[in-house]
Amino acid sequence: MSAFELVRLALSRLRSSRLRAALTMxxxxxxxxxxxxxxxxxxxxxxxxxxxxxxxxxxxxxxNPGTAVSGPNAGExxxxxxxxxxxxxxxxxxxxxxxxxxxxxxQQPVIAGAKHTTTIIIGTTAAHAQVRNExxxxxxxxxxxxxALGLRVAVLGATTATNLGLxxxxxGTDIRIGGIPFRVIGILxxxxxxxxxxxxxxxxxxxxxxxxxxxxGTSVRTIGVSVASVNxxxxxxxxxxxxxxxxxxxxxxxxxxxxxxxxxxxxxxxxSVSTLLAVLLAGIASISLVVGGIGIMNIMLVSVRERTREIxxxxxxxxxxxxxxxxxxxxxxxxxxxxxxxGIGIGLxxxxxxGQIAGWGFVFDPxxxxxxxxxxxxxxxxxxxxxxxQAALLDPIAxxxxx
Amino acid sequence: xxxxxxSVQGLSRIYRTGRIDVAALRQIDLVIREGEFxxxxxxxxxxxxxxxxxxxxxxRPTNGHYVLAGTAVAxxxxxxxxxxxxxxxxxxFQSYNLLPRMSALENVAAPLIYQGMGRRDRExxxxxxxxxxxxxxxxxxEPTELSGGEQQRVAIARxxxxxxxxxxxxxxxxxxxxxxxxxxxxLLHELHxxxxxxxxxxxxGDVAQAAERQVHVRDGRVAA
Ligand SMILES: Nc1ncnc2c1ncn2[C@@H]1O[C@H](COP(=O)(O)OP(=O)(O)OP(=O)(O)O)[C@@H](O)[C@H]1O
Ligand SMILES: [Mg+2]
Numbered sequence: 001m002s003a004f005e006l007v008r009l010a011l012s013r014l015r016s017s018r019l020r021a022a023l024t025m026x027x028x029x030x031x032x033x034x035x036x037x038x039x040x041x042x043x044x045x046x047x048x049x050x051x052x053x054x055x056x057x058x059x060x061x062x063x064n065p066g067t068a069v070s071g072p073n074a075g076e077x078x079x080x081x082x083x084x085x086x087x088x089x090x091x092x093x094x095x096x097x098x099x100x101x102x103x104x105x106x107q108q109p110v111i112a113g114a115k116h117t118t119t120i121i122i123g124t125t126a127a128h129a130q131v132r133n134e135x136x137x138x139x140x141x142x143x144x145x146x147x148a149l150g151l152r153v154a155v156l157g158a159t160t161a162t163n164l165g166l167x168x169x170x171x172g173t174d175i176r177i178g179g180i181p182f183r184v185i186g187i188l189x190x191x192x193x194x195x196x197x198x199x200x201x202x203x204x205x206x207x208x209x210x211x212x213x214x215x216x217g218t219s220v221r222t223i224g225v226s227v228a229s230v231n232x233x234x235x236x237x238x239x240x241x242x243x244x245x246x247x248x249x250x251x252x253x254x255x256x257x258x259x260x261x262x263x264x265x266x267x268x269x270x271x272s273v274s275t276l277l278a279v280l281l282a283g284i285a286s287i288s289l290v291v292g293g294i295g296i297m298n299i300m301l302v303s304v305r306e307r308t309r310e311i312x313x314x315x316x317x318x319x320x321x322x323x324x325x326x327x328x329x330x331x332x333x334x335x336x337x338x339x340x341x342x343g344i345g346i347g348l349x350x351x352x353x354x355g356q357i358a359g360w361g362f363v364f365d366p367x368x369x370x371x372x373x374x375x376x377x378x379x380x381x382x383x384x385x386x387x388x389x390q391a392a393l394l395d396p397i398a399x400x401x402x403x
Numbered sequence: 404x405x406x407x408x409x410s411v412q413g414l415s416r417i418y419r420t421g422r423i424d425v426a427a428l429r430q431i432d433l434v435i436r437e438g439e440f441x442x443x444x445x446x447x448x449x450x451x452x453x454x455x456x457x458x459x460x461x462x463r464p465t466n467g468h469y470v471l472a473g474t475a476v477a478x479x480x481x482x483x484x485x486x487x488x489x490x491x492x493x494x495x496f497q498s499y500n501l502l503p504r505m506s507a508l509e510n511v512a513a514p515l516i517y518q519g520m521g522r523r524d525r526e527x528x529x530x531x532x533x534x535x536x537x538x539x540x541x542x543x544x545e546p547t548e549l550s551g552g553e554q555q556r557v558a559i560a561r562x563x564x565x566x567x568x569x570x571x572x573x574x575x576x577x578x579x580x581x582x583x584x585x586x587x588x589x590l591l592h593e594l595h596x597x598x599x600x601x602x603x604x605x606x607x608g609d610v611a612q613a614a615e616r617q618v619h620v621r622d623g624r625v626a627a
Contacts, residue, residue: 001516016504313500316461317561318489318517320482396461400500 001323006330013331014338021335024299027292028339028379029346032372034285036347037354039368042278044351044360049271055133055191055199059098059227061237063091063244065219066257081219082248082257085207088223090247094239096232101128103222104207106214108178112164119160121177121203123210131224134204139171139186142206146185150208154182158190159200177203180213233262286375292339293379300332300387304394311391312399325392332384333377340376344369407470408569408600409435409458414467415623416453427453429623431467435602437568440595442603442614450623451604452573458602459492459571460484472568489517493562497574499554501546501561507533508542511561518565532560536590552583559590569600576610588613 014021065083088102104123109116126142128134134141137158146153154175156166164175166184174181182205191199211217227236237260244258304311311324319327352362416428427450435441445451456462457469460476469476472491479487494500501510511529520528533542536556546554555575562570572591576584592613595601603614611617619626 001519005516005522309500310502313502314513314517315485316459316488316494316500317514318485318565320485320517322482323517397456400461400496 010331010334025339027295028336029343031289031292032340032343033346035282036372037350038281038285040351040363044363045274046271048360061225062261063223064259083220084218096228096236098228099127099130099226101125101131101224102220104210105221111176115165117163119201123207131226135189137187137189138168147206150206152182152209153185155186155204157188157200157202161187293383296335297383304387304391308399308402311394312396315396321392325388328388328391329384333380336376336380344372405437407434408437410470412468414464417465427623440601440614442611442617444611444617445620449620455571455573455604460487491568493567493570495562495572495575497577499558506543507557511564514565532564536560551579571602573604
């Protein structure tokens, strides 16, 4: 019997008992749909995290001061005032470092016309754009000139600009930061990302302006270091440690007074956790696929019982055991594949819906579909072959006598 | 005389059910020649159906030799037996044994599927067979939509459609009223006249009269 004949026979058989076929497929439909949907949810979150990871800055190492052992903030991480602008200059000379941007931060009220907001003011240099992966939307970023002169110029984050009611034509106008007038020279491109880590609510000004207007001294909160290539991250981090230790005069055996963190690595870990979670969920969902398979096996066994006489007749008119085996196997396969196809359809609709709500859009991986289809075939064969064998091995005479 | 189509020697069939062995056939010798119309007659339980199952290659004898169309059946494996059933044998059963929920046309075409014939040819041959039996206007009917006599004629069409060497009919009139039964017997006559070998199994002596030759079976033995 040709494959074509077998499929036609199976389809006509399923047509004649539609409700039963539909109920039998339900288990596979639910299983495949949830696997597809959950894998897509996992990919969606991973994709969201990856986007954020990139927006943080490529190949970014962040150097923070260590914990102060005395003073008002003693014991708090990052409380030490050991990092200086000169440290930043020194780090820029390390081989493999592409750019270095010191950061000084202060929280200040910002006023533009009648609107005002309070946000973080970051004093930094022109290199910040490269280090933190910022792109300008309107106007321009800080330049070596603005840095050197410590001009009172400001680049607004997208959210801050919106909060202040400032649009494209705001470039060139004045705003007040902590009561002091600053000129807006640019507005940044929005990065998006979670509300947890909104990088769009900030004002960037030359580091000298922050030091002269808001915080004195030479210490900085953070030094962002952009490394030329990913595989140099480790080497550069070690070089930074050596440089800073010698500059700070730390004796061998004494702990560092600074902390280097690799944010990409951190987020990579978060992302792999979310992938793991998705795989776990998909694993749980595939249990329902197994349950669906057992449903198919159950119905096929009942079907073999009910159709014992039919099997006897078919053997009498010339069917080989193989023909009977294939007939029932193809029937089970048709059930599981049809269920799988419907399940994939529902799963894709679900992923599109969830993606819409969660905001990562429609995530679709053809590999998932292949795996889901493969699973359906496996379920059909695995749970169809035993009933089919039972059918094929029936003694034709006993089958013909069967009432 | 024509060549023997069926040649059976010392054939026996013992059913082993639990501890009791039932000898349904004992030492049967039988020769049926090509083109013969033979009736196998005997009371209920005498072993007629058992004999037909063996002749039709649905079952294997416990002992003895069976040569069908020159082939020693004992040497064949299950696939080869299926091939013999498919090519050389047409069955007609008392209870018709049509495939449920399939049209008369599909039923008659079914044996041809197992010969690997394409759909178009199958349907053409099935239609011709049904038309020959006067069922040209019942092609789309399912078994439940046909009378007993019509169902048996569909079954005969199905047995004929493969042009088998031999037709085995087990009580083909058993479920029919006398008019339909007579019609079926008349059909078998016609088929015999057109050269087909027919084995008719019945417990009814009157029905057996239709055949050229009668073989009496009693308690699993051929009686004189
Ligand atoms: N599968 C079986 N297992 C055990 N015994 C069986 C089996 N089939 C038939 N028999 C026994 O074999 C004997 C012959 O049975 P068979 O069906 O061949 O008779 P029959 O001549 O066709 O009778 P009937 O005219 O009633 O159809 C009977 O005694 C029956 O009980
Ligand atoms: Mg019988």
